Amino acid sequence: MPQSRRYLIISLCVLFAIGLAWFFLRSTTPAVPAAIKRGYTEALDQARAGQPGAARVLYQQLARPDLSPKRRIWLHAELPNYPSSVALKLADADLQHESPDVRVAAINSISGLVPGGQRSLLLGPLLDDSDQRVRYAAVNALLGLSPDDLGLYFGPLQHAIDAWEQDLKSQPESADNHYQLARLHLHNAELKEAQQALEHVLRLAPGNLPALVMQIEVLDKQGQSEAARLLLAKQLKAQPDSAYLQHALGLWLLHHGQSEFALLGLSKAVELEPDNSDYRYDLATTLHGELELEAAQKQLQEIVQRHPADRRARVLLINYWKESGQLQNVQILLAQLEQLNPDDPALQQGL
16 A cells, blocks of 8 residues: 555544544533523622522532633632532532633632631642642642641642742742741741741831731730730821721730720721621620620621621521520521522531
């Protein structure tokens, strides 16, 4: 057989094989029903508003193979409020998505869905991701976990932290870079280095409140509680209407066993930013710790009314009502939770 004819036959066979593969892949990719394709905006709005059926339509959209990365990212932002085995499976699948931005969004979802100790098993492999942003997102998600929680990923995390530190030090000086360096040093208990990084942040951006609050934390960890108190007092005197600083004051007093005074700072933060669910949640838990049960319940009710999708507040309110024997209220909230997400673990555990 002439060589040219042999090459022709081989080429035809290759083209035939490619055609078969294309046909097989096309025929095995499930078609997305038109109603689900049209329902993206409605599903996202439902999830954000905490409306009945939100979990089901959120999962439907995330399961779509044809969804753009940008749309997947928006859905992942809502997923932690709708936990279940299905939610975890969807988030885990997107850790392998071709888009680095989607992988980062999935890391953030899993951070909200999974407790720290279990989180390391899912996110540890991303410390070796091919994309730098994904590696750094995995580091951020694992910062603060204990060596026991990190398990096999303790070493890889330290290696990733070292690489990130070198990268930050090689970049042009900026407040953001120094702040991230401080976080990495704090995780490694390198308190002097963290303090130096924070001083650089505040030199470049004197009004950086997160850096100021971290500096107070670092001073505390160095045994300089009085210096921490004076720094916080100085900042509050300069910015008495800063909800961020009032909240920090409340948490600092709480950490130092002064919960009665902590309530003043936490209450002031809520007064200054009434729509901030994190501030209100911390106020509720502190009130509960001071046995002011009714006041704590009212704060959580306010969160649920303002942010119906806030699962954390809803579940804690169920617990608080259960503690005080208000079983009718418990049943109402459980029914609402079931409407939102019938597979919620809180329902499965018979909360």
